[in-house]
Amino acid sequence: MSAVKSVSASSQSTIEYALPRLVKIFGAGGVKNLYGYSTGFLVSPQGHIATIWSPVLDTDRLSVVLHDGRKFEAEVLGAEPHLDLAIIKLKSERELNLPCFDYKEKVTAGPGTRILGFSNMFKVATGDEPVSVLHGVIEARTELPRRRGAFELSYSGDVYVVDAITNNPGAAGGALLTYDGKLLGMIGKQVRNAKTNTWVNYSLPIDVLSKSIEQIITGKFDSSEDQKKPEMDAPQRYRPVDFGLVMVPDVLYRTPAYIDRVLPDSLVAKAGLQPDDLVVFVNDELINSCKTLNTELGQLESGDLLRLVVRRNNQLISIEFQVPPENK
Amino acid sequence: MSNLFRLLTLLLALSGSVEIIQAQAPHLEILEERAFKQAAAFVNPSIVRIETVGGQDRVGKLITGTGPTSGVIVSRDGLIISSAFNFIGKPSSILVTLPDGRRFPAQNVATDHLKMLTLLKIDAQNLPVPLAIPESEIQVGMWSIALGRTFELDQPSISVGIVSALERIWGKAIQTDAKISPVNYGGPLVDINGRVMGILVPLSPGASAETAGVEWYDSGIGFAIPMSDVLKVIPRLNTGKDLYPGLLGITLTGQGDLSTDMKLDRVRYGSPAQEAGVKAGDTLTQLDGNAVAMHSQVKQVLMNKYAGDAVSLVVKREGAAEPLSFKATMVEKLVPFESGFLGILPQRTAINQVEAGVGIRFIFSKSAAEEAGLKSGDRILEFNQQKVSDPGALALLVNHLRPEETAELLISRDQKQQTVKVILQSPPHTVEAELPTQALPSRTAAENQKDKIKTGHLKEELPGSESTYWAYIPENYNPDYEYGLMVWIHPPGNTMESTIFNEWKSICEQRGIIIVGPAAEDVIRWNRDETEFVKEVVESMRKRYQIDNTRIFLLSHGDGSEFAFDLAFKYRELFRGVAVSEATLNNKPPETDPDYPLSLYFVLNAANPLNQLLQPQIEAIREMNYPTVFELIKKEDPAGQYLDKTRLEAIGRWADSLDRI
Numbered sequence: 001m002s003a004v005k006s007v008s009a010s011s012q013s014t015i016e017y018a019l020p021r022l023v024k025i026f027g028a029g030g031v032k033n034l035y036g037y038s039t040g041f042l043v044s045p046q047g048h049i050a051t052i053w054s055p056v057l058d059t060d061r062l063s064v065v066l067h068d069g070r071k072f073e074a075e076v077l078g079a080e081p082h083l084d085l086a087i088i089k090l091k092s093e094r095e096l097n098l099p100c101f102d103y104k105e106k107v108t109a110g111p112g113t114r115i116l117g118f119s120n121m122f123k124v125a126t127g128d129e130p131v132s133v134l135h136g137v138i139e140a141r142t143e144l145p146r147r148r149g150a151f152e153l154s155y156s157g158d159v160y161v162v163d164a165i166t167n168n169p170g171a172a173g174g175a176l177l178t179y180d181g182k183l184l185g186m187i188g189k190q191v192r193n194a195k196t197n198t199w200v201n202y203s204l205p206i207d208v209l210s211k212s213i214e215q216i217i218t219g220k221f222d223s224s225e226d227q228k229k230p231e232m233d234a235p236q237r238y239r240p241v242d243f244g245l246v247m248v249p250d251v252l253y254r255t256p257a258y259i260d261r262v263l264p265d266s267l268v269a270k271a272g273l274q275p276d277d278l279v280v281f282v283n284d285e286l287i288n289s290c291k292t293l294n295t296e297l298g299q300l301e302s303g304d305l306l307r308l309v310v311r312r313n314n315q316l317i318s319i320e321f322q323v324p325p326e327n328k
Numbered sequence: 329m330s331n332l333f334r335l336l337t338l339l340l341a342l343s344g345s346v347e348i349i350q351a352q353a354p355h356l357e358i359l360e361e362r363a364f365k366q367a368a369a370f371v372n373p374s375i376v377r378i379e380t381v382g383g384q385d386r387v388g389k390l391i392t393g394t395g396p397t398s399g400v401i402v403s404r405d406g407l408i409i410s411s412a413f414n415f416i417g418k419p420s421s422i423l424v425t426l427p428d429g430r431r432f433p434a435q436n437v438a439t440d441h442l443k444m445l446t447l448l449k450i451d452a453q454n455l456p457v458p459l460a461i462p463e464s465e466i467q468v469g470m471w472s473i474a475l476g477r478t479f480e481l482d483q484p485s486i487s488v489g490i491v492s493a494l495e496r497i498w499g500k501a502i503q504t505d506a507k508i509s510p511v512n513y514g515g516p517l518v519d520i521n522g523r524v525m526g527i528l529v530p531l532s533p534g535a536s537a538e539t540a541g542v543e544w545y546d547s548g549i550g551f552a553i554p555m556s557d558v559l560k561v562i563p564r565l566n567t568g569k570d571l572y573p574g575l576l577g578i579t580l581t582g583q584g585d586l587s588t589d590m591k592l593d594r595v596r597y598g599s600p601a602q603e604a605g606v607k608a609g610d611t612l613t614q615l616d617g618n619a620v621a622m623h624s625q626v627k628q629v630l631m632n633k634y635a636g637d638a639v640s641l642v643v644k645r646e647g648a649a650e651p652l653s654f655k656a657t658m659v660e661k662l663v664p665f666e667s668g669f670l671g672i673l674p675q676r677t678a679i680n681q682v683e684a685g686v687g688i689r690f691i692f693s694k695s696a697a698e699e700a701g702l703k704s705g706d707r708i709l710e711f712n713q714q715k716v717s718d719p720g721a722l723a724l725l726v727n728h729l730r731p732e733e734t735a736e737l738l739i740s741r742d743q744k745q746q747t748v749k750v751i752l753q754s755p756p757h758t759v760e761a762e763l764p765t766q767a768l769p770s771r772t773a774a775e776n777q778k779d780k781i782k783t784g785h786l787k788e789e790l791p792g793s794e795s796t797y798w799a800y801i802p803e804n805y806n807p808d809y810e811y812g813l814m815v816w817i818h819p820p821g822n823t824m825e826s827t828i829f830n831e832w833k834s835i836c837e838q839r840g841i842i843i844v845g846p847a848a849e850d851v852i853r854w855n856r857d858e859t860e861f862v863k864e865v866v867e868s869m870r871k872r873y874q875i876d877n878t879r880i881f882l883l884s885h886g887d888g889s890e891f892a893f894d895l896a897f898k899y900r901e902l903f904r905g906v907a908v909s910e911a912t913l914n915n916k917p918p919e920t921d922p923d924y925p926l927s928l929y930f931v932l933n934a935a936n937p938l939n940q941l942l943q944p945q946i947e948a949i950r951e952m953n954y955p956t957v958f959e960l961i962k963k964e965d966p967a968g969q970y971l972d973k974t975r976l977e978a979i980g981r982w983a984d985s986l987d988r989i
Contacts, residue, residue, distance in 0.1 A: 010355045111486040112365035112473075114357060137364060137488045139511070140479035161479065163487035163507040165546065179357050195395020195478070196510035198545055256382035256420045278421055280381060281431075286396075286423075288381045311421055311433045314451065 011135070014116060014181040019130040020067045020099045022175060023049055024120040025074075025088070028059035039119040039131060039174035039187070040064070040088065042100040047072070047090030048217050050103065050186060050209065051173035053079045057086055064090055066098075069128030078216035084155045084172075084188065085209055087216040101175065104214065106207035107182040109160075113138045117166035117203075119174025119187050131174065136164025138184075144191070144202055159202040160185050167191075167201045176203040185209070236298040237326055243297075243306070244268045245279075250290040257293040259310070271319035273310060280316070281309035302326055360471075363520050367473050368486050370522025374401040374458035375484050375515055376408055377425040377477040378434070378448070383417030398476040398484075398515035399424065399448060400527060401455045402562055406432075408448040409558055410514035411529040412439050415446050416538045424450050425481065438565040442573040442634055443500055443553045444529045444538070447565040458516065460555040461523035468493060471520040472504045474528055474550065476512030485511055489548075497531045498631035501551035508550025510542075517552035526552030564634075574633040574658025577601040580612070585624040592643070597665040597728075597922050604656035606641060613651060614642035635660035666953035667922045668729040668752030670989050671695020672702065674719035676766055676840070678808045679874065685709040685740065686722050689766055692756065692988065700750040702739065709745065710738035723878070723989045726752065727922040755927070755955035755988075763981040765838045770804035781807060781873075785829060790864055797846040797865050798825055801873065802837040812841040812879035812983055813869060815862065815903075817895070819888035820853045827970050828883075835980040841879070844869050854891035859898055866902060878987040881905030881927075883979070885970065890914045900924040904986045907931075907979050909971055912942045913949065920953045928956040929982055931975055957982060 021042045029036030040051030049064065051057070057076050064074045072090040079086040090096065109115075117134040125131045139161045160176060167190050174187035185203035193200040215221040240247050244266020248258045257279040262269045279287050282296040283306065300306060304323040309316055354362075376399045399410035408424060415422070415436065422434040432450035439446045470491045475484040489506030496503040504517055508528050516524045530541035531551040541551065564571060577599020582589030590612045595602045612620060615629040616639060633639060641654045672695075675687030685707040691697050708716060712735050716722040729735065731754040738747055776783050783801040790797075805811070814836065816828050825845060836843055846865045848854045869875060880903055884892035889911030896903045897918055907929035920926070928949060932942055939960070946958045959978065971979075 011357055110365070111483050112361065112368055112488070114361045114364075114488075136507075137361075137486055139487050139507075140483070140485040142479035161485070161511075163489075163546075179361065180355075193395070193511070198509050198511070201546075252382070253384075254382050278381065280421065280423055280433075286379050286381075288379070309431070311423070314433055314435065316423075316431055316433055 011114070011116060011179045014177055014179060015133055017181055018101075018116070018118055018175065018177055019133075021101050022067060022118045022120075022131045024065040024123075024125060024131065025049075025051055025056060025062070025173065026065070027056040027062045029056050035123075035169045037120060037123050037170045038172050039121075039170065041118070041173075041175040041183075041186070042098050043087070043103045043213055044100055044217060045097050047074075047092060047096045047098055048077070048100075049074070049088050049090070050213055051086050051088060052186065052189065053081055053084050053086040054172060054189070057088065062088065064088070065127070067128070067130040078221050080212040080216070080221075082155060083204060083209055083212055085186070085204070085212055087213060101183045103183060103206060103210050105182070106210055107178070107184055108141070108205065108207055109138055109178060109182075109184055111138050111140050114179040115160075115162055115164065115184065116177045116179065117162065117164050117171075117174060117187060118177065119166065119168070119171035121166075121168035121171040121174075123170050134164040134166055136162050136166075139163050141205070144193075144200070155188075155204065157208060158205055159188065160205060161200060161202050163201070165201055166203065167199070236294075238297045238300050238323065240293065240297060242324075245273070247279075247290050247293065252289075254289040255291075257287050257290050267321050267324070268308070268319070271308075271321060272317070273308070273319065274312065277310035277312050277317070279308060280311050281307070283307050360520075364471075364473055364486060364488050367518050367520055367522035368475055368484050371458045371475065371516055371518050371524060372484055373427050373456040374524075375399070375427065375475055375477045376401060377481060378408075378410055378414060378514065379423045379425070380415065380417065380419030380421065381423070382420035383415075395510070396425075396478045397510065398478060398512055398528075400514070400516045400524065401457055402447075402559070404453065404455050404457055406450040406452045406455060407437075407562065407566065408434065408450065409527055409562070410446050410448060411527065412441070412444040412446045412538060413510070413513050413530050413542065415439070422448060424448065426452070426455070427477070427481070429481065438568050438570050440561055440565060440571045440634075441538075442571060442632075443557065443561065444531065445527060445553060445558065445561070445565075447562060458518075458524045459522070460559070461519050461521075461525055463554055463556045466491060466494065466502065466519075466525055466554070472502075472506055472525060472552075473518050473520070474504065474506035474508055474512050474515065474552075475518065476515035476528075478511050484515070487512065489550075491525070492549075495628075496551060497533050498627045499629075500557075500632050501529070501531055501553055502526050504550050504552065505548040506550060507546045507548070508552075509545035524555045526554045527558055528552050572635045572660040573631065574635040574637050574639075575599070575660070575662050576630055576639065576656060576658055577662050578606065578612075580623055580626065582623065585622070585627065587623045588621055590621065590626075594918075594921070596662055596919055599662050600656040600659055601641075601654075604641070604654040605652075606643060606654055606656070607645065610643035610645050610652075612641065612643055614640075616640055630658075633658055662919065664920050664951075664953045665922055666731055666754060666920065667727040667925060668731050668733055668735075669696065669755040670726050670735075670750060670752060671697035672708075673763075673985055673988050674722070676768070676809060676876075679810065680808070683707075684715075684717070686716055686719050686989075690760075690763065690985075692760060692985075695756075696750045696753045700737075700748050702737075702748060702750075703741070705741070707740045708737055709740055712736055719987065719989065720878075723987075726989050727925060754953075755925075757950060757956050757958070759929075759957055759978050759982045760985065763984055765984070766840070768806055768809045768840055771806045773803045776803075776805060776807075779807070781805065790861070790868060793861065793864075795847060795849045795858070795861050797844060798823075798829075799845065799869065800829055800833065800836065800843040802840070802842070804837065805842075805873070807874055809840070810874045810876035810879075812839065812881070812986070813866065813875050814841050814843045814983065815866060815880065815882045815895075816843060816845040817854070817862070817882055817884040817888045817892040818845065818847065818851075819884070819886040820848070821851060823847050823851060824885065824970070831970060831976055835976060839980050839984040841980075841983060842869065842873060842875070854888070856894065858891075859895050862895055863899055863902065876987060878904055879983065881907060881983055881986060884908045884911065886910050893917075896926060900926065905929065905983065907982065909975075910936055910938070912938050913945045917949060917952060917954060926954060927982070927986060928954050929959075929979060930957065931959045931961065931971060931979070933961045 040049040176185040244263035246261040397414035437447040487507040493503040532541035577596035581591040581593040671692040673690040889908035909931040
């Protein structure tokens with residue numbers, strides 16, 4: 001018997017299909033803001049569960065409760081911290097044959113798509129109670145702008161932002177499904193959107209997670225962590241003055257990037273930039289302060305095409321030139 | 329649709345099985361989902377992304393976002409409407425990106441501070457203006473889709489909900505349960521066909537600050553300003569002038585939005601309502617032709633109007649047979665009224681003495697009266713061609729004029745009449761360094777005893793009341809003259825009766841002031857509802873002794889001051905002054921009113937940490953045009969000691985000049 005059921009046609013049949021595939025996870029935590037519980041979903045009939053990589057898993061006494069109340073001990077099989085993903089496996093003497101999701105089908109969906117969010121948020125489901133279901137639509141599929149410093153989150157990449165309040169305590173590791181029953185993603189942690197400073201409800205897309213889930217289950221996993229370059233400070237290869245720009249003194253939290261002076265015969269002088277021009281874009285990145293200008297210029301490499309857009313009076317003026325070799 | 333129907337009937341006829349049909353027809357949910365996406369795609373070309381450069385990182389407690397926000401095209405030639413919230417950081421530069429990727433610098437044309445919208449202008453042509461749904465078609469329960477352009481440039485963000493209510497926040501907004509947040513503020517709320525219902529903004533029913541309502545983001549309570557209202561206001565905004573909520577200047581008697589007490593408690597002096605002829609005590613019955621019987625109905629009309637908008641009122645007035653109609657034009661700001669000040673103290677005359685005009689007892693230094701050459705002993709007979717028979721009549725005329733206004737006085741000096749022109753000034757924030765007392769013909773205690781007038785230090789209670797009070801009536805009290813009344817409000821925990829009595833006795837005798845000291849029922853604290861008791865004590869003193877209504881004032885120390893200010897602001901017709909030591913102002917003063925002048929006096933030890941708090945308060949209340957004396961004691965007084973002689977005498981001079989004109 002196949003573990004994967006054919007696609008359902010309505011939200012009700014999808015809910016009926018999904019609930020037996022969601023599990024409640026209990027582990028370490030219970031102090032302060034660390035919740036000792038989270039959510040997971042079955043990805044193999046043998047009891048492999050995809051869930052969020054979190055301190056909840058950091059224990060020898062990890063337990064998992066199925067929708068019907070059956071309780072298992074579980075062990076962490078592997079994790080991909082860069083995706084906030086962990087795979088745990090139920091311990092069982094007998095061969096298990098559990099219903100599960102098809103994670104290999106790399107389903108994607110766009111804004112406006114109706115979704116159902118399944119999770120053990122706030123631990124409201126106990127014993128043989130299935131997890132809670134929320135509904136909404138996808139607001140956007142976008143790169144998550146996290147508020148730096150507020151939360152440690154290693155994942156950076158596309159997420160689904162949804163208009164249902166899915167990201168609650170204990171909800172991380174839950175499943176996001178389309179109304180017609182396709183697995184779209186895994187509900188993420190609680191984070192704030194750095195650009196709007198508001199809480200954001202997001203899920204990690206299944207097409208991003210799929211490969212790592214398979215690799216961990218099959219034991220062929222090679223964490224990208226090892227290959228990843230050590231974290232470095234942002235590079236500081238170029239400064240505005242390297243192109244002939246002298247900016248106004250950076251005195252405010254967000255000093256607008258106004259040009260104070262243009263060095264004679266410099267690259268920008270030849271391109272026609274003038275004092276009092278406001279730099280607004282560097283290679284399509286919005287420059288909202290002198291600090292972001294420094295960051296963007298610092299990352300350039302010799303030979304890159306540098307496109308600067310400045311605002312002069314009420315006009316936008318665009319210039320381009322090649323980045324010269326670094327001045328050592 | 330009819331094709332589908334035909335197919336269904338055919339299938340039914342052929343197989344007789346319902347299951348097959350369900351498998352063939354897309355589920356309603358999927359059709360709806362398709363409609364959401366089509367609605368978003370339909371309006372998509374008209375939603376722009378707005379980015380800002382520079383500006384404050386914080387507005388109040390709110391950290392402003394740095395991310396992009398949204399706006400909606402409202403004219404082919406580059407007008408874009410957005411939420412005012414998106415510009416609260418006062419950015420130095422605004423950039424607009426169209427869905428096709430073209431970027432433009434934008435001008436902030438004007439902001440609507442009532443509906444919290446900002447109009448931008450970019451230099452572009454042939455822009456797609458979205459279709460608006462006629463307002464009459466919008467109904468509660470309809471699908472409403474909130475769109476923004478903050479996440480991705482190529483596709484708008486989508487949140488789906490229904491219309492939860494119409495005419496919310498005093499008639500201003502459509503309410504929706506779609507998730508509204510900085511992600512889509514400034515974006516459109518559209519119906520299932522992609523027609524714009526309104527522009528998404530944060531709003532709050534109780535507050536009107538520029539960040540009000542943001543705390544409700546993503547809560548299922550979101551608001552949009554109806555598109556028909558937006559389009560109506562765009563020509564006004566396009567003139568470049570900001571629009572503000574309109575103010576009328578009336579306060580109703582009852583409390584709370586559900587109150588049905590429609591009597592006007594106050595009509596602010598100099599406000600549009602007062603200038604239109606509306607008076608305190610009138611009962612409001614209609615606004616703009618609609619009957620109003622509840623406070624919320626009044627808000628519904630008035631809180632949806634701009635400064636410059638007209639409003640018509642109908643009131644019932646006691647004594648008027650017919651209801652009266654008025655028309656007023658609302659204003660942006662109600663300017664606190666400042667009464668003019670002539671700079672004299674009137675002679676205190678015996679009650680039964682009848683003499684033409686008002687005699688001058690004292691001229692304030694550097695006052696309008698001094699500049700005009702008035703002298704003590706002069707008599708003012710006429711003020712602006714109106715005969716003045718007593719100080720009250722003169723004060724009424726002067727108080728209703730403003731500083732800088734000129735007046736013509738007819739005075740008599742040495743039996744000769746002459747006219748004097750004066751330019752009124754503002755009442756001073758200082759006390760005269762010297763103020764000679766006005767000697768009254770005194771009586772002896774024995775004479776008073778014979779007339780059964782109690783004098784001296786008394787302890788009494790009101791009939792039928794548990795609470796007690798003490799009083800001191802100078803032994804030389806003369807019932808032919810009016811006296812000032814000092815109402816001592818003791819600090820919690822200590823009546824300070826003997827201190828006050830001993831320290832103030834001689835000053836009060838010299839300056840003709842009676843002391844009364846009501847005691848809190850529980851000396852530990854003043855209860856708010858004890859204001860009534862204090863008022864009754866004052867009323868009873870007024871009945872038994874000759875009290876000058878213009879010289880009734882409150883005196884307090886430390887934590888008793890809060891209750892003293894409560895009293896002063898509640899019974900404005902009763903009290904003319906409040907003097908407090910070692911205290912700040914914890915209560916917000918009402919606006920000034922020329923009919924109820926109120927003077928304030930603060931004494932504070934410079935070493936008192938309250939100093940930091942008080943200084944800006946003094947500035948604020950002087951800004952409200954309350955004459956406010958502020959004396960900072962520089963020397964190190966031993967802690968806990970009451971004021972010294974010099975300070976008490978200064979307060980005495982201030983109390984003795986509360987009847988100034």
